[in-house]
Each structure stands twice: as C-alpha cells, then as structure tokens.
Amino acid sequence: MGLLTFSFQMRLSRRLSGLYKPILLIASACAFAYLLLADPDNSESGAHAKKSKHHKKHHDTGDDYEVGAREEFPGFEGTIMGRGLNEDVPKEIYRDSGKLGNYEPDQATIKEMETGTGDYGKQVNWGKDEEDAVRKSIKEFGFNMVMSDKISLDRVPKDIRDPKCKYVDYPEKLPEVSIVIVFHNEGWSTLMRTVHSVIKQTPKELLGEVVMVDDASTKEHLKGNLDEYVKRWNGLVRVHRNGQREGLIRARSIGAMQSTKEVLVFLDAHCEAEFNWLPPLLAPIARNDRISTVPMIDGIDGNHYHFTTQGGGDRWGRATGAWDWSFLWKRIALPEPEDKKLPSKTQPFPSPAMAGGLFAINRQYFKDILYYDPGLEIWGGENFELSYKLWMCGGGMLFVPCSRVGHIYRLEGWDGNPPPKSLKDNPSMRNYRRVIETWWDDWSKYFYVSRPEAKTLDFGDISAQLEFRKNHCPYDFNWFMKEIGYGVAVEYPTPPLNKFWGEVRARQGNQCLDSMGHTNGGSVETYYCHKQGGNQLFRLNEGLQLMQYDQCLFMSGSQLKLSHCSAGDKAGWDYDPKTGLISYGEKKKQRFCISLTSKTAISKVKFVECDANDDNQLFDFNEIHSV
Numbered sequence: 001m002g003l004l005t006f007s008f009q010m011r012l013s014r015r016l017s018g019l020y021k022p023i024l025l026i027a028s029a030c031a032f033a034y035l036l037l038a039d040p041d042n043s044e045s046g047a048h049a050k051k052s053k054h055h056k057k058h059h060d061t062g063d064d065y066e067v068g069a070r071e072e073f074p075g076f077e078g079t080i081m082g083r084g085l086n087e088d089v090p091k092e093i094y095r096d097s098g099k100l101g102n103y104e105p106d107q108a109t110i111k112e113m114e115t116g117t118g119d120y121g122k123q124v125n126w127g128k129d130e131e132d133a134v135r136k137s138i139k140e141f142g143f144n145m146v147m148s149d150k151i152s153l154d155r156v157p158k159d160i161r162d163p164k165c166k167y168v169d170y171p172e173k174l175p176e177v178s179i180v181i182v183f184h185n186e187g188w189s190t191l192m193r194t195v196h197s198v199i200k201q202t203p204k205e206l207l208g209e210v211v212m213v214d215d216a217s218t219k220e221h222l223k224g225n226l227d228e229y230v231k232r233w234n235g236l237v238r239v240h241r242n243g244q245r246e247g248l249i250r251a252r253s254i255g256a257m258q259s260t261k262e263v264l265v266f267l268d269a270h271c272e273a274e275f276n277w278l279p280p281l282l283a284p285i286a287r288n289d290r291i292s293t294v295p296m297i298d299g300i301d302g303n304h305y306h307f308t309t310q311g312g313g314d315r316w317g318r319a320t321g322a323w324d325w326s327f328l329w330k331r332i333a334l335p336e337p338e339d340k341k342l343p344s345k346t347q348p349f350p351s352p353a354m355a356g357g358l359f360a361i362n363r364q365y366f367k368d369i370l371y372y373d374p375g376l377e378i379w380g381g382e383n384f385e386l387s388y389k390l391w392m393c394g395g396g397m398l399f400v401p402c403s404r405v406g407h408i409y410r411l412e413g414w415d416g417n418p419p420p421k422s423l424k425d426n427p428s429m430r431n432y433r434r435v436i437e438t439w440w441d442d443w444s445k446y447f448y449v450s451r452p453e454a455k456t457l458d459f460g461d462i463s464a465q466l467e468f469r470k471n472h473c474p475y476d477f478n479w480f481m482k483e484i485g486y487g488v489a490v491e492y493p494t495p496p497l498n499k500f501w502g503e504v505r506a507r508q509g510n511q512c513l514d515s516m517g518h519t520n521g522g523s524v525e526t527y528y529c530h531k532q533g534g535n536q537l538f539r540l541n542e543g544l545q546l547m548q549y550d551q552c553l554f555m556s557g558s559q560l561k562l563s564h565c566s567a568g569d570k571a572g573w574d575y576d577p578k579t580g581l582i583s584y585g586e587k588k589k590q591r592f593c594i595s596l597t598s599k600t601a602i603s604k605v606k607f608v609e610c611d612a613n614d615d616n617q618l619f620d621f622n623e624i625h626s627v
C-alpha cells in the first residue's frame with residue numbers, strides 16, 4: 001500500500017465533532033459492495049485506485065466520523081507514527097439479519113466442535129471429596145484447577161454476542177496475527193485452554209503464530225512438558241523463555257519483539273476466545289494502523305467455569321475504560337454523544353482507556369510508539385500509558401462489541417506471585433507517577449490530591465518518554481479530556497485541591513488522628529504517631545472537606561466519623577494553622593472543634609465548643625513524603 005492513497009482531506013473541526021449518519025453508512029456500504037464486485041480480490045490495480053477516489057468522495061460530501069483519522073495537526077511540527085487511515089480497506093458491512101457474515105461459523109460447524117462437559121460455557125460442579133484439592137489449587141493458582149481439568153481444552157464457548165454480530169461482513173483481506181500470551185507460573189489447563197480456544201476459534205489464514213512468553217516460571221509443568229506439548233502444532237505455537245523475571249509489562253513488549261506477523265493480539269494467560277472473535281478486532285486496524293482494538297471481556301467463573309456477560313455499561317452493555325483521580329481502573333457507560341455518532345449498537349466505539357490485558361495493535365506501529373515505557377515495573381499503569389499514547393499521538397482505541405473473549409478472574413485465597421527481590425517498594429505507585437508525569441500535564445495535580453505523599457516518590461528517568469511525546473504527539477491532556485475522556489470527568493469530577501494534608505498531630509503528647517482502618521460509618525480515633533501515612537494521613541481541601549483517601553470525615557453527634565463521599569459532600573471543615581483548631585460547622589458562626597478526650601495515645605476524640613486556649617483542641621498537619 002502506498003502512502004499516497006491516504007486521505008489528507010478531512011478538516012479538523014469535522015473530524016472532532018462530526019456525526020456519523022446512518023445514510024452515509026449505507027452510501028459507503030454500497031460503495032464497498034461495488035468495489036467488491038468490480039475488484040473481487042481487492043488488489044491494487046489502477047482501476048481500484050480510481051474507484052477508491054470515488055469512494056472517498058462519499059465521505060467528503062457529509063459529516064463522516066472515523067476514530068483516529070487525523071492527518072493534520074495545526075501548529076505541530078513533529079511526525080506522527082503509523083500510516084494512518086487507508087480508505088482502500090473497506091469498512092465492515094453491518095446487517096440486521098439474513099446471510100451469515102463471511103467469517104461466521106454455521107450451526108453445523110459449531111455442532112462439530114462439541115466436546116461434552118462445560119460446552120457452551122456451562123458450569124461444572126465438584127463433590128465433597130474434592131474440596132481439599134480444590135482449596136489447594138485455588139491457593140496455588142488463583143483458580144479451581146480441579147474443575148478446569150475436567151473440562152475439555154477444546155470446549156465450545158458460550159455465544160454472548162448480540163445476534164446481529166453474526167451478520168457482519170468483514171474485509172476479505174485481513175492481516176495475519178501473532179497472538180502473544182505472557183505467563184508466569186500459570187496453571188496448566190487454564191493456560192492451555194487459552195491456546196486451544198484461540199486456535200479453534202480463529203480462521204486458519206489469519207492465525208500466523210502463537211507466541212507464548214514464559215516470564216521465568218519456576219513450576220515444572222511449564223518447562224519440558226510445555227515444549228513437548230506445543231510440538232503438535234508444527235511450529236504454529238512457540239515458547240519464548242525470559243532469562244529473568246521481567247514482569248508482565250516488559251514481558252509483553254518482549255513478546256511483541258519476538259513476533260513476526262502484521263498485527264499483535266495480546267491475551268491474558270487464562271482466557272477463552274469466543275465465536276468469530278478475531279475478524280471484528282482486525283477490521284479497524286486493517287483500515288487504520290494507528291487504532292488499537294479491544295474485545296468485550298466476559299467473565300469466566302474461576303470455580304465453575306461458566307460464562308457471564310461483561311457487566312455494567314449502558315443499556316446495550318457498552319462500557320468504556322476510565323479511571324478515578326487516584327488512578328484506579330474504572331468502567332463507565334458509553335457517553336450519549338458517542339452513541340449518537342454510531343449507526344448501530346454493535347459497532348466499535350471509542351474508549352479513553354483499556355483494561356490492558358487483551359488488545360490488538362499493528363506490530364510495526366507498536367514498535368514505532370516504543371512499545372510500553374520500559375521503566376514500568378511488573379503491573380499497573382501500563383494500560384493507561386498505552387491509552388494516552390494512542391490518543392494523544394494521532395491514533396485511537398476502539399472497543400469492539402462483536403469481539404468477545406472470556407477471562408477468568410482470580411479468586412480470593414490465591415497466594416499470588418511474589419515480586420522479584422530486586423524490586424523497590426510501591427512499584428505500582430512509581431509506575432503511576434511515570435505515566436502521569438509523562439502525559440497528564442497540569443492535570444497531575446488531581447492525582448496528588450489523593451496521593452500527596454507520592455509527590456516525592458522516585459520514579460526514575462522519563463526523559464525518553466517526554467522526548468517521544470514532544471516529537472510525535474500533537475495533542476495535550478486538555479485536548480484529550482475535552483474530546484475523548486470527557487465522560488470520565490463527568491463520572492469522576494476532578495477533586496478540590498488540598499489546603500492542608502499529612503498526619504494530624506496533637507500539639508501536646510504523641511497522639512495522631514487515626515482512622516484505625518475504619519471506613520463507611522466507622523469512627524476516627526487517636527493512636528501513636530507513626531509517620532507512615534496510611535490510616536494517619538488526612539487532607540483538608542479547598543472544597544472544605546476533611547478526607548482520608550475516598551472517605552469524608554463528618555460530625556455525628558459529638559463523634560468524629562468517616563464515610564464514602566462525593567465532591568461537595570460533608571463540606572464545612574476549616575483549619576487555622578495559627579491557633580491549631582480544626583473546626584466543623586455548616587454555618588460560619590456555629591462551629592465545633594475536634595478535641596482529645598484523654599492524654600493516653602490510644603483514645604477517642606469528640607466535638608466540643610471551639611476554644612484556642614484548650615490544649616486538647618490544638619493540632620498540626622505534618623506532611624509526610626514517600627521516597
């Protein structure tokens with residue numbers, strides 16, 4: 001494909017605000033059908049190029065909407081990575097009913113796949129005599145391996161898709177994929193069912209290779225056994241072994257480097273691909289190599305192995321990725337303005353963030369945008385790093401309702417994987433800082449509202465990330481939050497900034513306010529000051545809230561309590577650093593102050609009438625900084 005055929009014609013304003021009208025879809029679908037008739041192998045002939053121009057004209061006559069299809073960035077002097085939109089690749093054709101789509105398996109094919117136990121995602125149960133073995137396996141692997149072992153590695157998945165997904169035609173020529181599966185000490189049957197299901201549910205001509213990346217597993221079943229087992233696929237499945245534990249993030253980048261096909265598809269090591277999952281993921285990438293796509297992620301129960309539809313979202317189950325301002329992963333319903341741009345409920349929709357474990361991306365593009373930041377350790381924040389990089393550097397991300405993959409969530413009672421010994425404390429928090437300091441611009445202050453102690457945490461060198469952004473990313477975080485992530489700020493409003501924060505220490509003795517780990521209705525008491533933050537870290541913000549993490553402190557009778565709060569809630573707090581009084585009152589005049597009840601460190605506090613001459617009411621906020 002030549003670079004010359006890409007559209008440079010869409011105006012920025014239209015690209016950002018344009019609506020995708022159904023009439024246009026019909027127009028482009030007709031153009032596509034015409035192209036197919038005239039040029040069935042979709043090859044690059046001169047005639048094709050001409051028709052392609054004609055095809056393009058349809059887009060120029062109205063408001064079309066194409067995620068990430070941006071070629072002009074006024075005032076930006078750097079280069080955008082990836083080739084961008086290729087209008088020669090036709091869009092998918094969505095029909096409501098009728099003939100099955102071109103990659104869709106028919107009933108007879110599905111019938112032939114049947115294996116018995118657990119087929120169609122049905123649940124499996126165990127007997128009393130197995131309970132000990134079950135508990136042991138959950139402790140070791142996070143899943144009930146006893147039940148997993150009873151289910152065929154080739155079982156038929158449940159079909160959770162909107163029935164309309166069966167009638168979609170995808171471009172005939174889709175790119176080949178490398179499936180990348182990173183694992184560390186995974187259980188055998190859940191890991192291998194991931195591989196089996198991918199091979200079984202993927203059209204042969206699209207499945208280039210499966211690259212299993214062993215991140216220094218120590219369990220015996222993942223060594224020679226595994227090498228022997230994958231031989232049955234005659235080289236289709238390869239195992240790459242990391243010499244030392246790299247963590248999930250770097251191991252994924254290594255998997256990308258070890259792969260050779262045009263598109264990479266990352267899967268967690270405990271998944272099951274559902275029917276016709278791959279073509280819907282590939283179509284948007286074939287058309288625009290700066291787009292990453294993400295399947296719907298259904299739940300597979302880690303005990304009984306039945307499928308449940310991904311929860312949340314709007315009426316049609318469409319949820320986008322999001323975060324709160326302390327940088328926890330969240331999911332929110334697809335915002336209405338985005339829905340309005342889409343001609344049907346089964347079409348891919350943009351998401352400001354991905355969960356991270358399952359996604360597809362063009363291999364060369366992932367390389368060009370430097371994979372993940374190699375300074376990120378083990379797990380945490382890398383999904384946001386990639387999300388921001390995609391959107392702010394001229395690409396984008398789509399969640400694809402017709403592509404569904406089941407994922408087993410770890411059960412309680414799992415021992416977990418211990419981090420490598422060389423790792424510093426707080427790896428996730430250091431990761432968060434790297435990502436935020438690289439991408440959030442002035443919005444980083446909102447992160448430090450709930451994590452003020454992290455402001456001093458060492459996160460290493462991000463100069464390479466900043467340099468990349470300067471040279472290749474035309475958009476800033478303001479643009480991103482206005483155009484792409486606006487739904488996040490509606491669901492999670494930016495928090496008021498802190499006026500005072502730290503441990504709240506009585507001016508006399510060695511007593512600090514301490515939530516004692518209480519939340520949601522529990523009381524705040526005092527304890528020996530320990531300077532570790534945690535339960536002794538409080539913040540008084542410009543919204544006049546006194547908070548600990550996401551909990552608001554409030555006056556309940558004469559007691560000091562805390563409970564979950566939203567912005568503007570439980571406001572009315574004040575602190576005077578001169579006198580040391582912490583007061584609360586809904587009105588300016590009628591105020592009450594926090595007071596110690598005894599001189600012993602471990603005791604209760606109460607509300608009394610404010611009196612700056614009473615030593616029991618005098619406190620300091622001492623900031624505590626992590627290193």
Ligand SMILES: [Mn+2]
Binds near residue numbers: 268270357408
């Ligand atoms: Mn997982």
